[in-house]
Amino acid sequence: MISQKFEGYLLYEYDKDGFLIGFQNCAYKMPEDQRASVLASLKNALSQEKFLAWCKADGRTFIKLDEDLSFERFWLYFDNARNKIQAERIWKSRDSYDKRYVFMNFFSYQWYCKQTPWYNQQYPDTYLRGHYRDEWFKVFLKEQSTKK
Numbered sequence: 842m843i844s845q846k847f848e849g850y851l852l853y854e855y856d857k858d859g860f861l862i863g864f865q866n867c868a869y870k871m872p873e874d875q876r877a878s879v880l881a882s883l884k885n886a887l888s889q890e891k892f893l894a895w896c897k898a899d900g901r902t903f904i905k906l907d908e909d910l911s912f913e914r915f916w917l918y919f920d921n922a923r924n925k926i927q928a929e930r931i932w933k934s935r936d937s938y939d940k941r942y943v944f945m946n947f948f949s950y951q952w953y954c955k956q957t958p959w960y961n962q963q964y965p966d967t968y969l970r971g972h973y974r975d976e977w978f979k980v981f982l983k984e985q986s987t988k989k
Contacts, residue, residue: 842896842903847871851879854908857937859889863945910940918947919965928965935969943969 842851847868854863864883866876885895896903912932916922932940954962963972 842901844902846875853886853892855889861887908941910937910944915943916965919962921962921964923964924966928969931966931969
């Protein structure tokens with residue numbers, strides 16, 4: 842969703858059944874009252890059907906994006922990539938939920954790799970064999986809370 846009241850956009854992500862599974866505020870220079878309004882309006886976005894009706898009723902502007910769950914996008918995330926054939930085979934066997942999870946969790950994983958000098962980033966095929974499910978974000982959140 843885009844607006845003339847702020848720069849950037851709001852990203853709403855829905856699953857195949859039309860339920861909200863992700864929300865990202867990618868806006869900057871957003872006034873505090875506008876931010877509060879956006880968060881209060883999330884109740885109108887819990888399903889894709891309600892979201893579209895809410896946008897249409899109030900003349901809101903939105904752009905529908907097709908998500909990129911491609912192996913090529915995944916492969917670009919790795920600095921030290923190898924075993925491409927094995928990784929691609931594993932990637933193709935994963936469902937779209939797992940692929941989304943890989944992309945959503947990868948920031949925390951990269952952060953963990955950079956913050957932990959003794960830990961090297963895994964190869965793509967190793968990561969896909971199950972380590973993408975490791976909860977790197979919990980380590981990230983714990984570290985952020987201790988800094989405050």
